[in-house]
Amino acid sequence: MSILVVGTGYVGTTTALVLAELGWRVTGLDTDDSKIKLLQQGSLPFYEDGLEALLKKHLQSGNIRFTTKTVKAIEQSDLIFICVGTPSQQDGSADLRYVKQVAMDIGRHMNGYKLIVNKSTVPVGTQEKVTRWVLEAQTRTHPFDVASNPEFLREGKALPDAMYPDRVVIGASSDHAAKLLKALYQSLKCPVVITTPKTAELIKYAANAFLATKVSYINELAKLCDKLGINVKEVAQGIGLDPRIGSSFLQAGIGYGGSCFPKDVSALLQTANEHDTELRLLEQVISINRAQHQHLLHKARQRLGTLVHKKIAVLGLAFKPDTDDIREAPAVNIIKSLLDEKAIVSVHDPVAKLPPELVHVSVTPCNTPEQALYGADAVFICTEWKSYQHIDWERIKRYMNDPNIFDGRNMLDARLMAAIGFHYQGIGYQC
Numbered sequence: 001m002s003i004l005v006v007g008t009g010y011v012g013t014t015t016a017l018v019l020a021e022l023g024w025r026v027t028g029l030d031t032d033d034s035k036i037k038l039l040q041q042g043s044l045p046f047y048e049d050g051l052e053a054l055l056k057k058h059l060q061s062g063n064i065r066f067t068t069k070t071v072k073a074i075e076q077s078d079l080i081f082i083c084v085g086t087p088s089q090q091d092g093s094a095d096l097r098y099v100k101q102v103a104m105d106i107g108r109h110m111n112g113y114k115l116i117v118n119k120s121t122v123p124v125g126t127q128e129k130v131t132r133w134v135l136e137a138q139t140r141t142h143p144f145d146v147a148s149n150p151e152f153l154r155e156g157k158a159l160p161d162a163m164y165p166d167r168v169v170i171g172a173s174s175d176h177a178a179k180l181l182k183a184l185y186q187s188l189k190c191p192v193v194i195t196t197p198k199t200a201e202l203i204k205y206a207a208n209a210f211l212a213t214k215v216s217y218i219n220e221l222a223k224l225c226d227k228l229g230i231n232v233k234e235v236a237q238g239i240g241l242d243p244r245i246g247s248s249f250l251q252a253g254i255g256y257g258g259s260c261f262p263k264d265v266s267a268l269l270q271t272a273n274e275h276d277t278e279l280r281l282l283e284q285v286i287s288i289n290r291a292q293h294q295h296l297l298h299k300a301r302q303r304l305g306t307l308v309h310k311k312i313a314v315l316g317l318a319f320k321p322d323t324d325d326i327r328e329a330p331a332v333n334i335i336k337s338l339l340d341e342k343a344i345v346s347v348h349d350p351v352a353k354l355p356p357e358l359v360h361v362s363v364t365p366c367n368t369p370e371q372a373l374y375g376a377d378a379v380f381i382c383t384e385w386k387s388y389q390h391i392d393w394e395r396i397k398r399y400m401n402d403p404n405i406f407d408g409r410n411m412l413d414a415r416l417m418a419a420i421g422f423h424y425q426g427i428g429y430q431c
């Protein structure tokens with residue numbers, strides 16, 4: 001079986017490499033020439049631990065190759081994964097233009113049976129749309145199936161998540177497609193859920209929305225903890241030990257970001273709207289999250305009186321550690337608010353870069369945390385990079401103008417920081 005993966009972003013590249021590791025022959029196709037050139041040379045176009053070694057290994061083994069030649073790639077494949085982006089539109093619904101383009105390309109250039117598998121996160125009903133788009137584009141009749149196989153990997157953990165998934169979900173409308181996909185994944189030791197395409201599509205959104213709900217829930221509780229002088233980390237631990245609740249996704253902070261939770265919760269709401277259904281819980285999840293980063297700013301304002309002309313060091317830009325992805329990162333909103341309030345901002349992140357709208361404005365990018373902290377009136381921790389735990393805080397305190405830490409990820413030890421002489425505040429967590 002010859003496999004084509006269309007779209008070599010986070011999901012496409014990881015999927016292609018994992019399939020190569022499982023022993024399949026895989027081609028990665030992208031319209032972005034610069035990405036393909038990098039991949040052909042053994043370099044990743046994004047930061048993701050462990051993937052580059054696998055890329056080099058399978059370029060050498062011959063199990064993987066990369067191309068921008070759409071027609072040939074489609075003709076030479078039996079199974080085609082769609083892994084292109086599905087960004088938010090203005091109204092929150094998913095923009096399917098890239099998926100449509102791929103479906104039309106496949107329809108136009110197919111030369112025999114193809115199993116088309118959608119891995120992009122798409123609204124319920126997209127499998128039917130893809131089927132229609134392929135049929136419309138066909139110039140000669142060829143048989144095909146369209147299945148849904150959503151992806152559950154996390155950025156920063158893409159390789160282990162995709163190599164050792166908790167489950168594989170296959171939404172297929174024919175036994176043949178389900179069998180082919182089951183065979184493809186047979187060496188993965190995990191439960192396989194075989195269902196309808198619509199159910200598979202909803203499972204993906206339901207999973208992300210549930211995890212986002214957990215985050216907004218603990219963030220709401222954290223606000224109450226702040227008022228009551230209770231440590232939210234202990235509350236999370238106390239409830240998380242109940243297996244019905246589970247301990248993950250109960251870390252309070254400045255809110256969830258990334259390319260998926262914000263867009264996927266909005267898209268699910270939009271689907272519900274289109275079907276005259278209110279999902280009020282999810283409306284609240286979004287609104288709590290949108291305001292969450294303000295909680296940290298509020299604490300700083302209260303402590304410093306005003307942020308005008310205060311020198312603020314922001315540690316961490318990425319929406320979470322171990323990635324360079326800054327899409328919907330809370331840090332970016334915090335920096336924009338700080339600039340609106342005329343603060344002087346310096347920023348450090350081990351890998352992420354400032355977004356274009358923050359380059360050439362009065363934000364100083366720094367190569368080390370120490371550089372960002374020099375002379376600062378306060379530190380805002382926005383991403384819990386492990387390396388920030390190893391900063392010599394005792395030494396750094398001497399170089400700060402005013403030793404205040406506002407820890408938006410509750411990553412430092414509140415007591416230790418207070419013992420060193422910092423004024424320390426986390427989210428629902430202080431000394």
Ligand SMILES: NC(=O)C1=CN([C@@H]2O[C@H](COP(=O)(O)OP(=O)(O)OC[C@H]3O[C@@H](n4cnc5c(N)ncnc54)[C@H](O)[C@@H]3O)[C@@H](O)[C@H]2O)C=CC1
Binds near residue numbers: 007008009121152153
């Ligand atoms: N990033 C993540 O951690 C996860 C993302 N997803 C979903 O997977 C999908 C892809 O996400 P990412 O990999 O993050 O996107 P991405 O933006 O990193 O990559 C998408 C790639 O598709 C390429 N592309 C667009 N149109 C094309 C075409 N017609 N032919 C060939 N290539 C084309 C783009 O050039 C780009 O390289 C989205 O629907 C997302 O919601 C699902 C699970 C995890």
Ligand SMILES: O=C(O)[C@H]1O[C@H](OP(=O)(O)OP(=O)(O)OC[C@H]2O[C@@H](n3ccc(=O)[nH]c3=O)[C@H](O)[C@@H]2O)[C@H](O)[C@@H](O)[C@@H]1O
Binds near residue numbers: 121156215248259319
């Ligand atoms: O559909 C997707 O793209 C992916 O979205 C998330 O993965 P990801 O966005 O990479 O990162 P997460 O680890 O889920 O974190 C998302 C956001 O929630 C925040 N978060 C997470 C957990 C927590 O306890 N508290 C918290 O604030 C993180 O800081 C981050 O900003 C899901 O976890 C994946 O299963 C899914 O495949």
